Every structure is written in structure tokens, then in C-alpha cells.
Amino acid sequence: MTASSTIVSAQQLFQTFPAESKSMPEIRALDGLNLEIKAGELTALVGPDGAGKTTFLRLVAGLYRATSGQLNVLGFDVSKDPQSVQDRISYMPQRFGLYEDLSVQENLDLYADLHGVPNEIRQQRFERLLKITDLQHFKQRPAGKLSGGMKQKLGLACTLVRSPELLLLDEPSVGVDPLSRRDLWIIIEQLVHEENLSVIISTSYMDEAERCAQVYVMYEGKVLKQGTPAQLREDVRGLTWEAVPPKEMKARILQAKLLENTQYIADAVPKGNSVRFMTTRQNPQLPHAEIPEGITVQAREPDMEDAFMLLLHERQNGGQRYSADNLGLNGQLTEENKPLAPSSEPAISVKELVRKFGDFTAVASTSFDVQRGEIFGLLGPNGAGKTTTFRVLCGLLPASSGTLQVAGLNLRHARAEARAHIGYVSQKFALYSNLTVLDNLKFFGGAYGLSGKRLKSQIDKALLQFDLKPNAISGDLPGGYKQRLSMAAALLHEPEIIFLDEPTSGIDPLARRSFWYTIGELANKGITVIITTHFMEEAEYCDRIAIQDAGKLLALGAPNQVRQQAGMDHASDMNSAFIAIVEQSRESVLKQEQAV
Template sequence: MMQAAATVIARDLRKVFPAPGGGQVEAVGGISLRVGEGRLTALVGPDGAGKTTFLRMLAGLLPADGGQLQVLGFDVARQPQQVQDRISYMPQRFGLYEDLSVQENLDLYADLHGVPMDERRARFERLLQMTDLAAFKARPAGKLSGGMKQKLGLACTLVRSPQLLLLDEPSVGVDPLSRRELWKIIQQLVQEEHLSVLVSTAYMDEAERCEHIFVLHQGQLLAEGDPASLAAKARGLTWSVVPPAHMQARDLQAQLIDDSAHVLDAVPRAGAVRFILQPGASPADIAAALHGVAPVERPAELEDAFMMLLRAQETQAPLPVAAVAATKLAGDDAPVIVVRDLVRRFGDFTAVASTTFDVHRGEIFGLLGPNGAGKTTTFRMLCGLLPASSGHLEVAGLNLRTARAQARARIGYVSQKFALYANLTVRENLEFFGGAYGLGGAQLRQRVADSISRFDLQAQARSGELPAGYKQRLAMAVGLLHAPEILFLDEPTSGIDPLARRAFWRTITGLAQQGVTIIVTTHFMEEAEYCDRIAIQDAGELLALGTPQQVREQAGGEGIDMNAAFIGIVEKGRAQRSAGAAGRAA
């Protein structure tokens, strides 16, 4: 059988970087692979796998330290300009000019790439139509939602017609609706323009859309193949179980994932717990953890095989549960967060419109919504970082209008971008934030030492040089240092691979069991399954509020997952708003 033409050929490719404590780290360690022409190909792997380094080497932005690399038939080391003239590369932080309009950004990138004037009109029209940005040509990029910014970034990357498109985690921080639209554009490019696309992603459902997948780990190629052949590696080991009536899915998942001798992985999904048995184990081996409920064998998926491959390489213990001040008392049902008719306006724009809900002690409460829905504004008001325009907001028994500083002393906060000081070491970050929380002396030294030990951190490593998963650990350690009663998590797993997400949520489950109240925003809809209750917002309005099961029922589907429920609820809300607006206009 004749081998298909290749856009990328790597032979024993190597790249090393200086290690933070001296020595070297091999980011890409002797990789050999071929990327087929005219197809959609994925790079997947945990943090530090080498995905971004590999893409930057393909783009001619990083020189190799060994091996050979050909892109579109050119030797990247000797002919980098010929490669760069024929490819387009969208890094994780694509450089939009936020003060320029959508059209002005397109014009600027067309100028930078030397796109002839006679080609621009047709190209721009097609890109604006594909991205649904035609109605927003005059809007400044800084005023677009996160999903719209990503689509504009992709359009700017494509102002010229490349032969190869490189995308580095293009949907990180993007809601499910925007992710779906982004991938529709990418697949359309492959089908209609026969474009070769190589994309790195932390989402296994995105990788399943690709024809071929490369699995990387610590600079090594672990496996490759199409989604079906990779999923087959987990065949016969994948099961699903519905928790007994008295038990939450996340608690059953925690028990299963702790039994590493028999269970390789477990995750809540659509009211059940999906788990993977260790090779050689059977459901009978975990009968006690299943509480008498019989599991059902299910078809293996790509994520199952991915988790198997990673677990075979490393045994990442769950993050330990830090000591906390909160204690969940029997019968203690008084809400610790009370929100009544909460409104926030920015000039004439209403970001949050008359929102009402309660959150109880020890509850995990999810605040979900598309980019630009108002959830970040709500979140910032709950944290005391932004005053409400009107309404009543109470946190830990304190009115945020009159006692914001006192309330903030009783909460922990982990932001989406991990508000750490990059030039400070792990220890220095902990000491600085501990002091800001009012800790000092022997108590601060003890808390810092405990955090470094519990979260398996290197005290002298600079936080800016840590892999994303360890930055997340440090951010969690900082947020928990003063033993808060309430922990706010703003998209804490954005861009984090499934292995790190499992460990993170195992920690959160343990904190909730101790009585810590957790408020979390996330774009990973599978994480909504860990929540006791969730609220879905869009355009500042509350569209749904209830348990994951109640929200799935509201979406009208039996057995649907939270991703489908979220999309269904948001689309229905938007249709109703459009119909209402049309009625008022008539």
C-alpha cells in the first residue's frame, strides 16, 4: 500500500532547555513521526509533554538540538523562511490588538503577511462568514467575548491561505458553544480547502474529531493511530455504575479512584460513574466500593485509552486535602452565601440581571455560562472584588456592602490565570500571600512548610518556571493557606490535562467533605457533575438552577451528558430572547 504524502516528517527530533535548578530538561526527546497531508491531526498529552515545543519547532521558532525536521518538503533548520511563508501558526495566546476593530485586526495581519489587495475582499468575506463575525466588523477586539476572540484569532491566522495550519490548544478557556463553532470552522477548512491541520488539545472529545492522533508524554511519543484503534487499547476494561440513592456520584468516584490496585481511573458522567479497571481486575474485586450495585460494561472511548497510557507512565497521587477551618455539622443547613436580586451594570450595559440563589456549607456550587454570560462578574461580586449595583449579597454571614474586608478574610480564591508572582520562588509566594492573609511568625512558617509538603512542591523553584499543573498546585496551596471557610475557583482547570484534572477534583471532593464551601466556574462540562448544584447564566440572566440531574432533565434529555444539556439550555434561552425582542420590535 502506497504511503500518503506527508506535510511533516520528524526523525529523532530533540530539544533541551536549561532546568530551573541546573542541568537540562529534554522537552522533545527523540521523536519520530509523520503527519499526513490534507488531514486533521491531533497532539495530546499531559502538561510538560512537549506539545507546544514541538509546534514551535515546526513553525521554525525554535531550533532543534538534534535530529531532522521537514515541513512541506523543506528542511526547517536550513530553510525556515520557506516554511514560514507556507504555514500559519496560532499560539495559545494569540496577539490580537484589543484597541483595533475586528476589521482593523484583519487588515493589520494581511499587511504583515503581504496579502495582495485584490485577494483580501473575498478572503475576508469568507473568514467573517465562517466565524459569524460579519456583524461585528466595527467592534473593538477587546470588547469581544472569549469565544469571539478565539474565532477572530483564527481568522487573522488565516488571512492568507496556508498549506499547513498549526493550532496550539485553540479552545482553552472557551465555552462548549464556542468550542463547537470553532471546530466546525476547522473541519470546514479541512473538507473544503483540503488544508492540513495539526492541533494540540487537552480535550479528548476534540481529539476524537481528528483522523490521526499522536500521544506525547515527557517529550516521548507513547502511541499513535486513529481514535478507534487507540480506544481499542482499553477494550474490556471500561464500565459504568449508577450510585446508590444515598450516595453522590463524586463520592463513589472518589472511593473507586482511591483503589488504585483495581481501578485505573474513574469519572462522574451523566449521573453515573464511568471507570476503568486495571488489566486483570474484575468488578468482583471492587464489590465493596460499589455498595452492591452491579456495573455495566460500556464501549471504550479515546479518553479511556489516554488515561491508561498515562497511568502506565506515572502514578500521580491525588493532591492531599489541606487542613481547613470549616467543619460541617450535622443539621447545619444555614446558607453561607445568600444572593437576592443581584444586579451589576456597567453604564447602560447590564452584566448581571436580578440573580437569586443560596449556597450551603460544604456544598460544591458550579457557576456556568458561555463567554460573556455574566458569570465572571457574578463571581467577582461574590468574592468581594466588585461591588453590586443593587441587590443583597451575604457571604459567611457578612453583608458585602458593609463588611467586605471581613468577608474576604474568610474566603480563599484561585483565579483562572493563577495570580502568582513569577519571579518569586514557591516558598516566597506562599510567605507573601500568607502575610497578606494576616498570618505571621511560627504559624506562617508551619503553614508554608505543611503546604509545600502536602502539595509536593519544590520550595526553591520559581513559580514562573513551573509546569501548568504545578502552578495549579501552588495556586491551590496559596488559596488554602489561611484555612478558609469558602473557596472560590475561577476556571481552575483551564488548559489542564485529564490526569491533572482528576487529581485536582479528588482534592476538591475531600475539602467539601470537611465542610469547605466551594464556588467554581468552569468550561469543562464534565466538572459540573462534581457539583451539588449548578447555575447556568447567559446574557446576565439565570437560565437554570438545580442539581446536575435536574438541569439535565430541564434540557429534556434522558441520559444526555452535561455538555449537551448546557448547549440545549443556552440555545433555548437565546431563541426565547430573540423571539421576545422580535415581538417587542413588531
């Protein structure tokens, strides 16, 4: 098969699924999809939750039979001959099935057995896969003892125990840190270049889409736009700007002000001390009269995320997007949503926190304060101690030593009382999947001590604020809506502090934008937000960030201060700063160990 030949061809592809109940319409996952994918290339599928990306990959893999339309994969009609396709491809789904009690080597052996890989080629294949995934020193370690990034790399290795003609990757970097994500992409690009492997990847990261030869932007089961990253970026040239507010104004406040001008502004996101925004196609020129006084604005180069966001904003109700009104946070200072009274006392104070599990130190002598109404980001690689720190601060785990105060209460003596002042959204969806949205909110509202009219009022507000349907089954919600429901449940009792543990993992950029707008509004009301994330661009929304690794605090400060610590200027991306700080620390530790 030549590099220019078509490896996947879809024509008028439809895929429908039965409705949740007889009274509801069927679910149309693909709606006349048309696309052609070339061999020997890295191809990206991007789109919001429910766009049809996973459904399409499963059809290509022969796991579903299309409702109608034509789908040819590697020259085979996949609906008539799925086995011929499955014999020639490898597919890594979002939740790849590693056997956690088995070692790295035993997992590789098992998948080689399942795929019928001949014994004579196994050893050479294993050695290559272990080398490129950097797992050669961990062959005997149980998969369950690996970090999140190492599990993803092992999953990729197991997927590639046979040499496929086509590799399908469904969100392979969800939930892994920037270092692991970088390593994963080095492996993928190496396979494409050295083995001429064809790869189709769905991703929520626009910087990953930038690395692909072709990008397909999907929406509601169709392709909105396709092209090279350069072609898609060029489509928004002349619409992209950067605004710098005066020192006394936070970037997220300027973001909110810009987004009020729906006629002129299509999108706005903070970056350090500035705000990157886009004007609309209808009014592409800079609207000087709409820019708040004292703001400096200049043109900037467009990126892939600009192109993606503009396409989606234009598609959704003619450009209607998240706003204070849409989210039920209209900024009016009523008794119900007025900011909390200012306080000189920190919302959270951590002094010399240590948390050990036997001989293992998960958090080592960490100290920081978080002010009321601050958005504080806790960043770090997988296994850095972020989630452990979270659980200690939430009163879910006791500290081994140190002093912790949350909402003015000492966690050593008043953990239960402190928990009444906080809300918590865990990494994984932790609500009851078989209950409706309404039943979940009733249950958690009751657990927080709400009842009667007060409970009903809070639930009604939450349903409106987060655009949730009360009778929807929680487990059937798309990822973005599951996170909305988790946030709604955590906020029912109007906590002073909310902890968000990787709340946007696995949800698309549009849903992340809306989610962060909500978080900004909460902070503007005086609610303190502590958040972990692997999306380094989300660190830009934070007032301050802390970077942890191996349980130790490596950096603490505003995003631009952290860039400076990494030896970078304010225009550098936070991914690069994060990687530099972690690698500098690890190199220093290694030198110290070698000197002993």
C-alpha cells in the same frame, strides 16, 4: 501534494533548553521524538503539561532550531530552510497577538500586510473568513470589546488571511465556552474538507481529539501511542464500567472509595449520579469483592479520555496516581482536617443580585443559595456574567442592588470581614511570577494574617499537599502546577469558602483529575466550593450547577435535573445540555424582540 503524502516527518528529534541554574540539569522538552503526519488530515497532539506539544509545534513552525534529529516540513528541512516553511504555513499560538485597540477589520488588514497578501485577493479572502467566523457584523468593533470566543475566532481568521498548506493550532479553544468551541470546530472542519487543508492541533479536550483523523499521545517528549480515535478506544475495551451508588451516597464519595483499590481500579470520575471507572490491564475483570455493597455496576463503551488516562496512569510510576495519601488528604479526622461543624444556614445566600456598569447590566436579578460543604458550579458562555458574580460574592465589587450573605455576613456592610472567610483563585495566574513558590506562599500567608510557627506549618502542609518545590520560580511552572500554587495560596488561612474562577483552563486531563480530587476532599471536610468552568464534564463533579447567560439565571439544580430541563436523559453529555439551554433561551429572547 497528494492527500496520502507525508507533510511532517520527525526522526529522533531532541530539543533541550538551558536549566534555571547551573546546579540543575538541562530541560529536555523532546526526547527522541518520532512521528509522521499525513497531508489533508486533521491531526491531534494530546498529552499532559510538559509533554512537548508546544515545543514540537514551534519547531514545525521554524521558531526553534532542534538540538538534534531530523525534521522535514512540506518537503523542507526546517532547520536549514525555515523561511520556506514559514512562507507556506500559518501558526496560531496559545496567546495569539490581537491588537485590542484596532477593529476586527483593521486586525485583518494588519495581518494581511504582515504576510504580504496581494490586494487583489484580500477582499474575497476577508469576506470568506468573516462569514465562516460569523464576524461579518462586527467588522468595526474593537478587538478588545469582543467576547473570549469571538477573539479566538478573530485570531483564527487573522492566521488564515493567507491560504496556507499547513495550519498549526496550539490549544485554540482554551478559555472559550462550549458554544464558541463548537463554532470554532465547525470552522476548522470546514477548512479541512473544503480546502483540503492539513491541520495539526494540540488540545486538552479529548472530545476534540475524537474528531481528528489521527491522534498522537505525547509524554515527556516522546509519542506513547498513536492511531485513529477508534483504534485508541479499542485498546481499552473490556476495561470500562459505570457504577451507580445508592441515593444517600454522593458520586464523589463512591469515586474516592473506588480509587482506594489501586490493584484493580485505574481511574474513576463522577458523571451525574453515577461514576465511570476503569479496571487495570493486570486485573481487567470487574472486582466484585472490591465494589462497595449496594452499588450497581454495568459495562459501558470506552471513549477517548479512557484511552488517554489509562496510558498516562500506566506510564507514571507504574500506575501510581492521585490519591488521598498523595495529596496529603488521607481522610483521618484529626483536629487539623476534621469537617467543619454542620450548619442549617447557607454558606452563601444571593437574593435579587444586580450588578450594572453604567447602562450595561452584567448580572440581572439573580438568586440562589449555596450550602456548606457543597460544590456549586457557575456555568455560562463567555460574557454571561459569571466572573462579575464571582467578584461581587468575593467582596471585590459592590452589588448595584440585592442582598448577599457570605459566611453569615452581609456583604453590603461587612465586605472586609467576609473576605477573611474566603479564598479566591482567579482565571489567570495572579501570583508573583518572579518569586519562588516559597516566597509567594510566605507573602500571601502574611497577607492573610498568618505568621511565625502557624505560617510555617501551613506552608509545609501546602507544599506537601500540592507537591510543590519551594525553590522553583513560580512563573516557570507548567500550567497545572501554577494552578496548584494558586490553590495552595488561597487555602493557607483555611477559609470556609473557596472561589475558583476557571481554575483548570489550559491544563491537561490528568492534572484536572488530580485538581478535582483535591476539590472533592475539601468539600468532604465541609469547605464550600464555588467554581466556574468551561469544561462541561467538570459540571459532573458539582452537587448543583447554575447556568447563566446575558446576566440571567437560566437553570439551577443537580446535573441530572439540568439535563432534564434541556429535554435530555441522564446519559446525555453536559455539553449538549448546556448548549440546548442557552440556545433555547436566546431563541426565546429573539422571538420576544421580534414580536415587539
